Amino acid sequence: MTVLRSALDSGSAEYLAAAAAMDGKLTEIEGEFAKAVAGGGPDKLARHRKRGKLTARERIELLVDEDSPFLELCPLAAWGSEFQVGASVIAGIGIVAGVECVIVAPDPTVRGGTSNPWTLRKNLRVNDIAMENRLPVIGLVESGGADLPTQKEVFVPGGRMFRDLTRLSAAGIPTIALVFGNSTAGGAYIPGMSDYTVMIKERSKVFLGGPPLVKMATGEESDDESLGGAEMHARVSGLADYLAADEQDAIRIGRSIVKRLNWTKRGPRPRAEVLEPRFDQEELLGIVPSDLKIPFDPREVIARVVDDSDFDEFKPLYGSSLVTGWAELHGYPVGILANARGVLFSEESQKAAQFIQLANRKNTPLLFLHNTTGYMVGREFEQKGIIKHGAMMINAVSNSKVPHLTLLMGASYGAGHYGMCGRAYDPRFVFAWPSAKSAVMGGAQLAGVISIVGRAATEAKGLPFDEAADAGMRAAIEAQIEAESLPMFMSGRLYDDGVIDPRDTRTVLGMALSAVHNAPIEGADGFGVFRM
Numbered sequence: 273m274t275v276l277r278s279a280l281d282s283g284s285a286e287y288l289a290a291a292a293a294m295d296g297k298l299t300e301i302e303g304e305f306a307k308a309v310a311g312g313g314p315d316k317l318a319r320h321r322k323r324g325k326l327t328a329r330e331r332i333e334l335l336v337d338e339d340s341p342f343l344e345l346c347p348l349a350a351w352g353s354e355f356q357v358g359a360s361v362i363a364g365i366g367i368v369a370g371v372e373c374v375i376v377a378p379d380p381t382v383r384g385g386t387s388n389p390w391t392l393r394k395n396l397r398v399n400d401i402a403m404e405n406r407l408p409v410i411g412l413v414e415s416g417g418a419d420l421p422t423q424k425e426v427f428v429p430g431g432r433m434f435r436d437l438t439r440l441s442a443a444g445i446p447t448i449a450l451v452f453g454n455s456t457a458g459g460a461y462i463p464g465m466s467d468y469t470v471m472i473k474e475r476s477k478v479f480l481g482g483p484p485l486v487k488m489a490t491g492e493e494s495d496d497e498s499l500g501g502a503e504m505h506a507r508v509s510g511l512a513d514y515l516a517a518d519e520q521d522a523i524r525i526g527r528s529i530v531k532r533l534n535w536t537k538r539g540p541r542p543r544a545e546v547l548e549p550r551f552d553q554e555e556l557l558g559i560v561p562s563d564l565k566i567p568f569d570p571r572e573v574i575a576r577v578v579d580d581s582d583f584d585e586f587k588p589l590y591g592s593s594l595v596t597g598w599a600e601l602h603g604y605p606v607g608i609l610a611n612a613r614g615v616l617f618s619e620e621s622q623k624a625a626q627f628i629q630l631a632n633r634k635n636t637p638l639l640f641l642h643n644t645t646g647y648m649v650g651r652e653f654e655q656k657g658i659i660k661h662g663a664m665m666i667n668a669v670s671n672s673k674v675p676h677l678t679l680l681m682g683a684s685y686g687a688g689h690y691g692m693c694g695r696a697y698d699p700r701f702v703f704a705w706p707s708a709k710s711a712v713m714g715g716a717q718l719a720g721v722i723s724i725v726g727r728a729a730t731e732a733k734g735l736p737f738d739e740a741a742d743a744g745m746r747a748a749i750e751a752q753i754e755a756e757s758l759p760m761f762m763s764g765r766l767y768d769d770g771v772i773d774p775r776d777t778r779t780v781l782g783m784a785l786s787a788v789h790n791a792p793i794e795g796a797d798g799f800g801v802f803r804m
């Protein structure tokens with residue numbers, strides 16, 4: 273019997289305090305998300321509606337299958353920057369005519385739906401998701417193109433947007449552009465590079481240069497319709513494959529294009545009958561203590577996330593601060609690596625490397641649950657070869673070819689963040705709980721290191737050390753690192769694909785697993801040279 277048991281007491285003071293802290297953080301995050309949903313604000317929204325247009329979110333809602341979920345990605349992109357939260361674009365995975373698709377919709381109420389540096393990063397991130405997981409891409413286009421004041425950061429790297437579209441097409445992944453409004457200058461290449469293009473009568477405007485630019489360039493007098501109207505592109509240039517009567521008609525045509533793609537997922541299908549976890553998923557709210565120095569048992573999380581709470585633990589008696597084992601999630605097999613007591617030692621690293629190789633042998637996706645302060649430091653551990661063993665784990669993670677999903681539950685510090693498949697290791701998806709914190713090390717430790725180094729340098733010069741200035745510096749650095757470690761900050765920089773409510777973990781991971789199964793699931797044949 274491999275069904276987990278739970279020791280969680282949801283009436284205990286510890287549980288209630290942790291749940292209350294998590295609730296507070298969730299409220300804060302919801303407040304930020306509301307800013308993204310509000311788009312350009314009431315005035316811009318009213319003007320948009322007066323023009324008889326649907327909002328970007330309404331377009332998505334009509335496009336996806338009725339009552340189907342939409343996994344919004346990077347909703348807090350650009351948080352903490354000078355730009356609107358959400359980065360003036362809505363992106364995610366939705367089900368259209370039964371097919372999981374990446375949907376990208378610029379928000380025309382936010383600076384004309386233009387692309388600032390964060391919009392670009394978000395667009396490129398979702399293109400990667402489409403490519404790796406073989407998901408058709410639907411663009412709901414209405415954008416003023418590059419955000420001109422920040423063009424220096426957008427123009428050169430922005431070329432990848434168009435490159436990605438044609439590479440997706442070359443890989444056999446369909447790309448569809450439904451053009452709701454402006455798609456001019458560089459933006460004209462979005463319909464230009466897509467497999468299918470739908471334009472809307474008297475609405476779509478697709479040209480390389482508008483009338484003023486044409487006048488400047490060649491002296492020719494022209495107008496929007498003859499330069500780039502939908503009728504012209506449908507009847508004359510041939511850039512539009514379908515001419516829609518209005519927005520709803522364009523969405524209907526988009527859905528019928530997807531229906532006729534004859535799309536089949538290349539990964540194995542999930543088990544048909546799935547048992548829900550035996551423990552209440554609501555309780556995921558109070559598992560992580562608000563003080564991350566207090567350890568928690570990740571099995572309590574696993575028990576509330578995997579099918580039937582059934583977890584077949586691998587090597588439970590060895591390297592016990594990393595829990596490894598096999599389970600199913602919404603009927604898909606997964607291997608799970610979860611930090612138990614924060615620090616990774618040599619044993620944990622070796623166990624992880626072996627486990628990752630086994631998952632690759634049996635083509636099983638991996639789920640990484642983070643709560644680590646990193647690899648163990650100190651004389652004894654260095655002499656035992658912690659660098660070699662950590663490198664072994666990082667080697668296995670880097671060269672593993674099965675899909676990886678990463679969830680930051682608590683701490684995610686130092687090289688532990690790498691070994692547990694942080695963003696730089698290309699997990700197919702990274703999500704964070706509001707309780708997560710990620711940085712090179714904790715704020716106090718980082719400030720302490722700078723202080724020790726500063727003190728040694730001052731003493732070496734034979735100068736007196738200013739204790740008061742040092743204390744002030746340490747407090748300031750600690751506060752800065754603390755603020756930069758928080759999930760909103762990390763999510764704003766697109767270091768994750770979204771901060772999720774812990775109670776949604778099973779649903780979100782299930783959707784992510786379903787999405788990755790659009791591509792074949794094939795493990796690696798070889799790894800880098802392992803140092804033994």
Ligand code: COA
Pocket residue numbers: 380382383384385386415416417418419420421454456457458459
């Ligand atoms: N860069 C930065 N800001 C832009 C912008 C751009 N390319 N295009 C529009 N904006 C801003 C506007 O200044 C305005 O800002 P405000 O809200 O502070 O007043 C806001 O976006 C909305 O623009 P507005 O023109 O009022 O909206 P609209 O819906 O009537 O028209 C566009 C939207 C995109 C069609 C129109 O603004 C436009 O043609 N922009 C220039 C497009 C362009 O040449 N892009 C370069 C492509 S490489």
